[in-house]
Amino acid sequence: MTLPNPTHFHYSENDGVAIVRLNRPDRLNALTFESYAELRDTFVDLRTRESVRAVVLTGTGRAFCSGGDVEDIIGAMEDMPDAGLFEFTRMTCDLIENIRTLEKPVIAALNGTTCGAGAVMAAACDMRLAVAKAKIAYLFVKVGLSGADMGAAWLLPRIVGMGHATELLMRGEFISAERAAEIGLYNRVVEDQETLDALAMEWARGLADGPGMGLAVTKRMLNAEAHMGLGEAMQVEGWAQAECMRHPDYKNIIAGFNEKKAAKESASGGKS
Numbered sequence: 492m493t494l495p496n497p498t499h500f501h502y503s504e505n506d507g508v509a510i511v512r513l514n515r516p517d518r519l520n521a522l523t524f525e526s527y528a529e530l531r532d533t534f535v536d537l538r539t540r541e542s543v544r545a546v547v548l549t550g551t552g553r554a555f556c557s558g559g560d561v562e563d564i565i566g567a568m569e570d571m572p573d574a575g576l577f578e579f580t581r582m583t584c585d586l587i588e589n590i591r592t593l594e595k596p597v598i599a600a601l602n603g604t605t606c607g608a609g610a611v612m613a614a615a616c617d618m619r620l621a622v623a624k625a626k627i628a629y630l631f632v633k634v635g636l637s638g639a640d641m642g643a644a645w646l647l648p649r650i651v652g653m654g655h656a657t658e659l660l661m662r663g664e665f666i667s668a669e670r671a672a673e674i675g676l677y678n679r680v681v682e683d684q685e686t687l688d689a690l691a692m693e694w695a696r697g698l699a700d701g702p703g704m705g706l707a708v709t710k711r712m713l714n715a716e717a718h719m720g721l722g723e724a725m726q727v728e729g730w731a732q733a734e735c736m737r738h739p740d741y742k743n744i745i746a747g748f749n750e751k752k753a754a755k756e757s758a759s760g761g762k763s
Contacts, residue, residue, distance in 0.1 A: 492540070492541070492542055495533060495536065497529050497533060498525070498529065499514075499515075499523065499525055499526035499529045499530075500512060500513050500514050500526060500529070500530065501514045501551075502533070504542060504543060505692070506696055506699065507542065507543065507544040507545065507696070507699035507700070508543070508544070508545050508546070508547060508692065508695040508696055508699050509537060509540070509543040509545075509546045509547070510546075510547045510549065511530070511533065511546060511547070511548045511549070512549050512550065512551055513526075513549070513550040513551060513555070513556055514550075514551045515551075516550075516551045516552025516553070516554070517552075518557070518560060519552070519553070519554035519556070519557035519604060520550045520551065520552070520554050520555065520556045520557060520609070521556070521557045521558060521559065521560035521561070521563075522556065522558065522559050522560060522564070522608055522609075523559075523560050523563040523564065524563065524564060524567075524579070527559075527579075527582055527583055527586055527608075528582060530586050531582060531585050531586040531589055534586065534589035534590050534593050535589055537593055537595065538593060538594070538595075543595065544595060544698070544699035544700075544703055545595055545596045545597075545598070545695040545696070545698040545699040546593070546595060546596070546597045546598070546695070547597075547598050547599075547600055547691045547692065547695050548590075548597060548598070548599050548600070548612065548616060549599070549600035549601075549602055549687075549688075549691065550601075550602050550603065550609075551602075552602075552603065553602075553603040553604065553624075554602075554603040554604040554605070554609075555599070555600075555601045555602055555603055555604065555605040555609050555613065555625065556605060556606075556607075556608065556609025556612060557604060557606055557607065557609060558606055558607020558608040558609055558610075558630065559607060559608055564579075580640075583608060583640075583641045584641055584642060586612070586641075587611055587612065587615045587641045587642040587646075588642070590612065590615040590616060591615050591642075591646075591714060592714070593710075594706075594707035594708075594710050594711060595703075595706070595707065595710075596617050596618070596695070596698040596699075596706055596710070597615075597616040597617050597618075598616060598617065598618045598619075598620060598691055598694055598695050598698075599612070599613040599616035599618070599619045599620070600620050600621075600687050600688065600690075600691035601613060601619060601620065601621035601622065601625040601627070601668075601677070601687075602622055602625065602684055602687060603622065603624055603625055604624075604625065604626055604627075605621075605625055605626070605627040605628075606627065606628040606629070606630050606665070607628075607629070607630050607631065608640075608641060610627050610628060610629050610630075610643075611629070611640065611641040611642060611643045611646065613627070614642075614643065614646040614647055614650060614676075615642065615646060617710065618678045618694065619671075619676065619677045619678055620677070620678060620679050620680075620681070620687060620690055620691050620694070621668045621671065621672075621677045621679070621680050621681070621687070622668070622680070622681060622682065622683060622684060622686075622687050623668050623669070623680055623681070623682055624668065625668045625671075625677075625680075626665045626666065626667055626668060626671075627665065627666060627668075627671050627676065628659075628663060628664060628665040628666070629643055629647075629659050629660050629663060630663050631643075631660075631663065632660070632661060632662075632663040633663040638659075638660030638661055638663065639660065643660060644656070644660060647659060647660065647676075649717060650675060650676055651674045651675050651676050652674075652675075655674045655675075655676075668680045702735075702738075702740035702744065703740060704735055704738040704740045705735050705738075705740060708731050708734070708735055711731075712727065712728065712731060715727070716728075
């Protein structure tokens with residue numbers, strides 16, 4: 492299968508893992524109209540790309556992503572008609588929705604400063620690994636906009652709780668990687684880029700080798716059950732787990748366990 496060849500970021504694959512690397516280091520990996528659209532479409536394409544079972548989203552240089560490009564986007568929006576403004580904001584939301592609804596694990600490897608749209612992309616991922624210098628901010632109120640942008644007000648309370656989410660979205664201040672880990676926004680903080688890249692690939696490969704059906708259903712349920720009562724959640728989880736038990740992933744893993752158990756018992760019996 493031919494690899495995607497995006498124009499506005501770098502794409503590669505390694506052992507079932509797709510690496511999406513933002514690649515405008517001179518602009519702190521700021522997003523343009525074109526890169527938003529290309530990222531949005533890439534996360535749709537990944538749904539049916541059988542060679543990919545997990546994704547790492549990262550950046551190049553000293554930033555993960557500094558948000559929308561001030562020159563390319565902010566200036567252009569000053570004279571943009573209402574229909575164009577909504578088309579743009581809807582596109583940014585589509586990108587986040589496509590990351591969340593991709594039923595494959597997505598790991599954000601935050602290599603540096605993360606803010607604005609970059610911070611929301613990080614929140615949309617399933618796990619966040621970061622270097623110690625990867626401060627993060629949801630800056631929207633600093634420029635007179637709502638902190639509830641691109642799904643941030645949906646995502647953050649589910650990750651860090653309502654109190655921390657309110658602080659991040661209303662104050663718009665940077666917090667350190669240490670603080671982000673303390674409140675649960677970052678899963679792990681490491682010292683340098685090399686360690687970050689290695690850890691991200693280790694986690695991604697481990698997930699890529701896991702049960703694709705089970706992981707897909709886990710992500711689907713995490714998205715859906717936030718809106719369910721306990722009774723409905725129990726009904727849905729019961730049905731979903733039964734479906735997983737019928738899937739070849741489960742049957743193959745159980746068969747492997749049984750083979751190992753039989754071999755161990757045979758070896759033990761031979762020694763006695």
